[in-house]
Amino acid sequence: xxxxxxxxxxxxxxxxxxxxxxxxxxxxxxxxxxxxxxxxxxxxxxxxxxxxxxxxxxxxxxxxxxxxxxxxxxxxxxxxxxxxxxxxxxxxxxxxxxxxxxxxxxxxxxxxxxxxxxxxxxxxxxxxxxxxxxxxxxxxxxxxxxxxxxxxxxxxxxxxxxxxxxxxxxxxxxxxxxxxxxxxxxxxxxxxxxxxxxxxxxxxxxxxxxxxxxxxxxxxxxxxxxxxxxxxxxxxxxxxxxxxxxxxxxxxxxxxxxxxxxxxxxxxxxxxxxxxxxxxxxxxxxxxxxxxxxxxxxxxxxxxxxxxxxxxxxxxxxxxxxxxxxxxxxxxxxxxxxxxxxxxxxxxxxxxxxxxxxxxxxxxxxxxxxxxxxxxxxxxxxxxxxxxxxxxxxxxxxxxxxxxxxxxxxxxxxxxxxxxxxxxxxxxxxxxxxxxxxxxxxxxxxxxxxxxxxxxxxxxxxxxxxxxxxxxxxxxxxxxxxxxxxxxxxxxxxxxxxxxxxxxxxxxxxxxxxxxxxxxxxxxxxxxxxxxxxxxxxxxxxxxxxxxxxxxxxxxxxxxxxxxxxxxxxxxxxxxxxxxxxxxxxxxxxxxxxxxxxxxxxxxxxxxxxxxxxxxxxxxxxxxxxxxxxxxxxxxxxxxxxxxxxxxxxxxxxxxxxxxxxxxxxxxxxxxxxxxxxxxxxxxxxxxxxxxxxxxxxxxxxxxxxxxxxxxxxxxxxxxxxxxxxxxxxxxxxxxxxxxxxxxxxxxxxxxxxxxxxxxxxxxxxxxxxxxxxxxxxxxxxxxxxxxxxxxxxxxxxxxxxxxxxxxxxxxxxxxxxxxxxxxxxxxxxxxxxxxxxxxxxxxxxxxxx
Amino acid sequence: xxxxxxxxxxxxxxxxxxxxxxxxxxxxxxxxxxxxxxxxxxxxxxxxxxxxxxxxxxxxxxxxxxxxxxxxxxxxxxxxxxxxxxxxxxxxxxxxxxxxxxxxxxxxxxxxxx
Numbered sequence: 001x002x003x004x005x006x007x008x009x010x011x012x013x014x015x016x017x018x019x020x021x022x023x024x025x026x027x028x029x030x031x032x033x034x035x036x037x038x039x040x041x042x043x044x045x046x047x048x049x050x051x052x053x054x055x056x057x058x059x060x061x062x063x064x065x066x067x068x069x070x071x072x073x074x075x076x077x078x079x080x081x082x083x084x085x086x087x088x089x090x091x092x093x094x095x096x097x098x099x100x101x102x103x104x105x106x107x108x109x110x111x112x113x114x115x116x117x118x119x120x121x122x123x124x125x126x127x128x129x130x131x132x133x134x135x136x137x138x139x140x141x142x143x144x145x146x147x148x149x150x151x152x153x154x155x156x157x158x159x160x161x162x163x164x165x166x167x168x169x170x171x172x173x174x175x176x177x178x179x180x181x182x183x184x185x186x187x188x189x190x191x192x193x194x195x196x197x198x199x200x201x202x203x204x205x206x207x208x209x210x211x212x213x214x215x216x217x218x219x220x221x222x223x224x225x226x227x228x229x230x231x232x233x234x235x236x237x238x239x240x241x242x243x244x245x246x247x248x249x250x251x252x253x254x255x256x257x258x259x260x261x262x263x264x265x266x267x268x269x270x271x272x273x274x275x276x277x278x279x280x281x282x283x284x285x286x287x288x289x290x291x292x293x294x295x296x297x298x299x300x301x302x303x304x305x306x307x308x309x310x311x312x313x314x315x316x317x318x319x320x321x322x323x324x325x326x327x328x329x330x331x332x333x334x335x336x337x338x339x340x341x342x343x344x345x346x347x348x349x350x351x352x353x354x355x356x357x358x359x360x361x362x363x364x365x366x367x368x369x370x371x372x373x374x375x376x377x378x379x380x381x382x383x384x385x386x387x388x389x390x391x392x393x394x395x396x397x398x399x400x401x402x403x404x405x406x407x408x409x410x411x412x413x414x415x416x417x418x419x420x421x422x423x424x425x426x427x428x429x430x431x432x433x434x435x436x437x438x439x440x441x442x443x444x445x446x447x448x449x450x451x452x453x454x455x456x457x458x459x460x461x462x463x464x465x466x467x468x469x470x471x472x473x474x475x476x477x478x479x480x481x482x483x484x485x486x487x488x489x490x491x492x493x494x495x496x497x498x499x500x501x502x503x504x505x506x507x508x509x510x511x512x513x514x515x516x517x518x519x520x521x522x523x524x525x526x527x528x529x530x531x532x533x534x535x536x537x538x539x540x541x542x543x544x545x546x547x548x549x550x551x552x553x554x555x556x557x558x559x560x561x562x563x564x565x566x567x568x569x570x571x572x573x574x575x576x577x578x579x580x581x582x583x584x585x586x587x588x589x590x591x592x593x594x595x596x597x598x599x600x601x602x603x604x605x606x607x608x609x610x611x612x613x614x615x616x617x618x619x620x621x622x623x624x625x626x627x628x629x630x631x632x633x634x635x636x637x638x639x640x641x642x643x644x645x646x647x648x649x650x651x652x653x654x655x656x657x658x659x660x661x662x663x664x665x666x667x668x669x670x671x672x673x674x675x676x677x678x679x680x681x682x683x684x685x686x687x688x689x690x691x692x693x694x695x696x697x698x699x700x701x702x703x704x705x706x707x708x709x710x711x712x713x714x715x716x717x718x719x720x721x722x723x724x725x726x727x728x729x730x731x732x733x734x735x736x737x738x739x740x741x742x743x744x745x746x747x748x749x750x751x752x753x754x755x756x757x758x759x760x761x762x763x764x765x766x767x768x769x770x771x772x773x774x775x776x777x778x779x780x781x782x783x784x785x786x787x788x789x790x791x792x793x794x795x796x797x798x799x800x801x802x803x804x805x806x807x808x809x810x811x812x813x814x815x816x817x818x819x820x821x822x823x824x825x826x827x828x829x830x831x832x833x834x835x836x837x838x839x840x841x842x843x844x845x846x847x848x849x850x
Numbered sequence: 851x852x853x854x855x856x857x858x859x860x861x862x863x864x865x866x867x868x869x870x871x872x873x874x875x876x877x878x879x880x881x882x883x884x885x886x887x888x889x890x891x892x893x894x895x896x897x898x899x900x901x902x903x904x905x906x907x908x909x910x911x912x913x914x915x916x917x918x919x920x921x922x923x924x925x926x927x928x929x930x931x932x933x934x935x936x937x938x939x940x941x942x943x944x945x946x947x948x949x950x951x952x953x954x955x956x957x958x959x960x961x962x963x964x
Contacts, residue, residue: 487916519869519886521913522922522929547869551909551924554870559924563904806872811865811883813875819898819905834903 003032006306007092007102009082009248011035014279014295015108016043016063021303023072031306033074034100036092038081039131042066047292050159052135053166055703055719061132085252087272104274106302107262109245111280111290115238116151120213125220126236129160138237142167145234147219149173151210152239153180158324160239161202165325172203172231174223176240179206184320184331185371188348192355192373196327199353205231242290244281257283266312268302276302289316293426317387317426321372321379327353328376333369333386334359342368345397349374356400358382365391370400380424380465388422415469416476424469425455425462432469439473446470447755467758485746486523489516493671493746497531506536507544526550527746530633533669534741535782537789539796541803552631554806556793557613562820562831565613566606567593568630569620570666573640573658573678574601583623587616592844594828600637600675602628607829609820614807617794626666626792633747634669635676638662639687643680643697652697654680657726661695661733667790668737668783671744671753675709689716692750693733698722702729706736706764707750715751718761721769731780735768738779857951857958866892866957871908871921873897876961881948882908883957884932886919892957893932894948899923907945 008015019035022028037043042064052061069076081095085105093099113128115121125141128134142148148164150157153175164171173180179190180197194204209226216222219232244261255263255271261283268276268284278298280290289295294316304311321330337344341362348355354374361368367385372378378400385392385399393399418424420433430453443449449470450456456463484490491499496511505511508528512520520528529548533540540553552558557565569584584603588595594606608616617627630636640658644650658678668674677688678695688694694705700723708717721732744753757763766772797803809817821837822829822844829844860874866885874881880897897905902925910921912932919932929938935945946963 488914518917519888519912519914519919521915521920522911522927525911525913543868546867547912550911551906554909559906559909561902561904561925563902563906563909563925805865806867809873810875810880811861811872815875817880817905 004030004306005101005103006031006033006106007082007100007104008033008035008106008108009092010108010110010245010279010281011037011039011043011064011076012108012110012279013043013046013063013292014110014299015106017296018106018108018278018299018302019064019069019072019074021300022306025303025307027307028072028074033072035069035074035076036080036082036094037076037078038095039133040079041132042069042076042078044132046130049129049132049135050163050166052132053139053163055722058132082248085248085275087252087275090274102274104306105276107249107270107275107277107281108279108299109248109281111242111244111288113238114241114243116210116240118210118212120221121238123213123221123236125234126213126238128238129156129163135163138163138235139167141235142169145169145220147172147233148235148237149223149231149233150237150239152241153177153204153206154183154239154241155181155320155322155324156242157239158197160237161197162325164235164237165200165202169235170203171201172205172233173197174208174210174225174231175204175206176209177206180204181329181331184329184335185373186336186357188346189329189355189357189371189373192348192350192353193324193327193329195350196353196374197325200325202325242280242288244283244288246281249275249277249281257286261288264298264313266301266314267305268298268313269305276305278302284313285315287315289318291316291318291320293429294318296429319383319386319426321376328372328374330370330372330376330379332371332379332383333367335369335371337369339368345400347397347400347402349402358396358400360392360396364396367392367396377464380462383426384418384422384465388419390417415465415472418469424466425453428454430455435466435469436473439470439477444474445756447752450755463760464758485527486521488512488518488520488524491515493527493531494743496528497534497742500528500531500535506532506538508532508548509544520548522550523746526553526633529553530669530671534786537667537669537786539791540793541797541800541806543802546806555610555613556617556627556631556797557608558631560606560831563817564606564820564831565608565610566604566630567608567613567616567620568598568602568604568628569625570628570662571602572662572666573638573655575640575655575659580623580625583619583625587619590619591616592822592829594830598630598637601639602630602637604630607822607831609809609816610807611809611816614798614804618798621792621795621798627794629667632669633672634667635662635665635674638676638678639691640678641680641683641685643678647680649683650680650697651682651699652680652702654678654686654695654697657695657702658686661730664730664787665733665737667793668741668786670737670741672747672749674737674750690714691717693717693736695729701725704729704732706761707754709749709751711749713751718754720761720765731776732768734783735776735779736764738783739764739767739775742779856960856962857949858961859953860950860957860959863952863955863957869912871910871912873905873908874959876948876959879963880905880908881959882921883950884908884912884919884921886912889919890952891919892950892952893919894950894959895921895930895932895935896945896947896963898945899925899928900943900945901926901928 044061082092084093091099091101113130148169149172150161151174153173161171161173180193211224213221216232220234223231246256246262249262250256262277264277264282264284270277279295298313301311301313319332337359342359346357357371359369370382418432422432438449438452456466525548588605596604598604638658640654643654644652675691676693677686677691679686679688680697689705690708690710694717696703702724703722704720705717706720821832823832868887871882871884881894882897884893897907899906910924920929922929935947937943949960951958
């Protein structure tokens with residue numbers, strides 16, 4: 001069968017979505033797909049563009065991956081632009097002169113930034129904000145300048161202002177209209193936003209009509225306004241709206257709108273039945289959609305139509321919620337109350353900078369629109385009211401008035417009231433029905449639902465709503481959301497932690513008698529041991545704690561499959577002297593241990609029998625080693641690259657910092673193991689972004705990444721704070737770790753813990769950086785107590801005859817376990833297999849070392 | 851309790867660890883001993899973990915399932931009744947147990963498993 005020749009012109013976010021949807025349909029093989037991309041790289045996330053200035057790289061923003069496209073069977077032509085379409089002969093010609101035949105074309109050419117034609121707009125250091133190349137030019141110009149102006153106070157303009165501020169420029173926003181975000185906000189909302197942004201040091205000038213740009217006296221440019229005022233600046237960014245890229249369509253005679261845009265119908269087809277147009281270049285029903293979600297929708301419609309399926313584009317909701325320079329802003333539906341008979345309710349709190357408005361219909365029963373500035377928590381609920389036509393409560397203003405000292409929100413939206421079709425997550429187009437389906441399919445927690453539907457993993461605006469919905473659905477299915485630790489305690493780990501702290505409980509027996517029942521078990525005992533250690537940091541082998549520990553904690557070593565143990569001394573930061581290395585070699589030789597280098601930059605010694613552990617550790621402690629806690633749910637390692645001391649590229653001393661933090665947090669017992677890494681520059685040789693706590697040196701300090709992990713479900717850490725000095729860095733880590741220890745579930749890694757915190761990363765920032773719970777000092781003090789009471793468990797053990805008694809293999813005989821048998825492989829020992837034991841394969845003789 | 855004439859002395863009470871396990875050799879077999887002071891009871895079961903194929907059960911955590919005292923294997927966490935050796939995860943698996951008793955400060959055992 002001949003494949004349909006399909007040409008995609010443009011590889012932006014919408015073009016990428018088209019390719020992904022086509023691949024997901026499983027029908028991509030019916031097409032021979034060629035992609036023309038005029039930029040030097042594949043699709044990337046333009047919505048997150050400003051993140052480029054707070055540490056994200058072009059790779060971080062990338063959406064299209066060459067390997068992925070190749071796997072889907074697509075042909076990509078980077079840096080190549082289509083210059084003409086010959087509709088009669090069905091060919092396209094590119095900037096390199098190549099001519100290709102087509103059966104179908106998808107135009108996804110996007111838009112370009114509108115630059116007002118004022119005299120001087122084309123001077124040097126007058127730039128726009130759309131592509132990564134633009135960002136590079138902005139960075140270069142900013143490096144030479146001191147101040148910058150963004151022309152345009154809309155959504156994109158404010159994003160661009162954030163970028164200039166992040167680059168360290170004195171930042172101004174110049175807006176033609178009398179207020180910021182004129183499309184989405186009203187005057188009162190615009191004023192609150194303006195005040196908030198001014199507080200952040202950005203100067204806002206509204207009602208300014210730029211007449212011309214000329215040479216400045218004290219800066220590169222002088223902007224002259226119609227009212228006679230002037231503003232001097234070094235860099236100018238134009239962000240005064242977008243215009244559709246329709247020149248190609250125009251030149252081949254397709255219908256275009258009066259004010260630009262390629263005319264499409266509900267099938268996303270242009271006036272030529274072989275050519276589709278999707279995204280910001282398309283004009284549907286006289287409208288251009290400058291948001292990504294409607295573009296994605298069009299992409300899905302185009303795929304469906306190509307496959308002969310029935311799907312149409314019928315417009316889109318333009319409600320938005322975003323964070324501009326840390327200020328929440330949201331706008332829903334008919335925010336300006338244009339509907340006849342519409343009535344407003346408003347709430348203004350000038351002290352905190354919060355403005356809320358809802359627009360209701362004449363009967364007061366339906367929500368038409370809303371504006372939220374400074375606090376957009378109600379966005380999800382209000383959007384559901386508006387989109388689904390849900391009846392408003394008797395007093396609609398209760399939806400936006402603050403609730404103080406009462407029983408929570410009396411007028412909150414019952415999730416039960418939502419129809420199955422209600423869209424919960426707009427980023428990933430997840431409906432209530434999709435979520436119910438996921439739960440019916442076995443998803444039993446919020447985390448499960450998130451990972452299988454992707455809901456709340458985009459902007460996160462729907463996470464509170466999603467949590468309510470998931471809990472409601474689970475309960476309605478009779479799933480008792482039982483968070484009890486085990487049959488002995490009707491409490492969660494977090495609650496037990498609290499009880500231990502508040503009641504000053506010092507032993508498991510006391511905890512069990514006061515708050516539990518039975519004898520405990522292998523779940524609650526180690527959990528309690530960990531909590532007691534986190535709180536009071538007593539020697540884990542002290543009598544009342546002995547029976548609580550997993551075998552690894554009891555014998556301070558890691559049990560292997562044959563019942564022998566491995567030994568891992570601490571090698572802080574991976575730095576070790578030759579003398580210490582020799583000691584490790586000597587010990588391994590003397591006790592005939594298998595040696596292996598670990599992923600955490602230490603040496604693991606395997607095959608030690610119970611009775612050998614104290615003897616091995618006596619030698620290690622004498623040589624200056626400490627326990628490495630490889631056996632505990634506790635801080636494991638702080639991995640480091642060699643850093644600025646030796647490396648040509650190093651920016652700071654990563655080894656020094658790694659050793660310092662490893663020594664600070666060693667011995668901290670926690671709900672799960674914790675790993676750190678420190679990299680000396682952005683080359684990231686220590687792989688810090690895959691750790692619970694990752695630290696990367698910058699020119700101005702340290703960037704802190706949190707909640708990454710390797711293992712079964714690898715996850716990159718999130719950039720938590722940038723350019724920290726060392727004291728602040730340590731303060732944040734102290735608070736982070738103690739907050740985790742305090743609130744996480746048993747065996748819950750930091751990543752899952754954060755995903756389950758309502759509000760996620762932002763919430764964590766509030767707690768740790770802004771100290772929103774007022775816990776900061778307490779958490780630091782508790783950490784200081786742990787740091788101050790650290791003792792090497794092995795040093796204590798070998799000095800304690802009672803503790804040593806436990807390392808006898810038999811209470812009534814001096815013998816070794818005859819079931820432990822080693823054979824040789826690659827010049828070292830390994831456990832014999834059952835078959836080898838049965839066949840009496842020559843074994844390594846067991847020596848009693850004394 | 852009837853007097854068992856086969857009882858031999860095994861170790862002292864001080865050799866046992868409260869709410870935890872130790873191991874003893876009885877006629878060449880490894881026996882895991884658990885001392886629960888609250889019940890003033892000592893239990894003896896096979897030290898061999900039939901799932902992990904290693905002699906490790908004395909190093910497991912002691913607990914209870916609905917008032918039955920149990921030990922959880924340190925290797926793969928299967929739980930065994932200290933009273934009769936029954937595995938809670940696999941009905942077909944039941945460990946040997948021994949009769950033990952504390953006579954003052956000496957632990958006595960019947961060396962024939964039950």
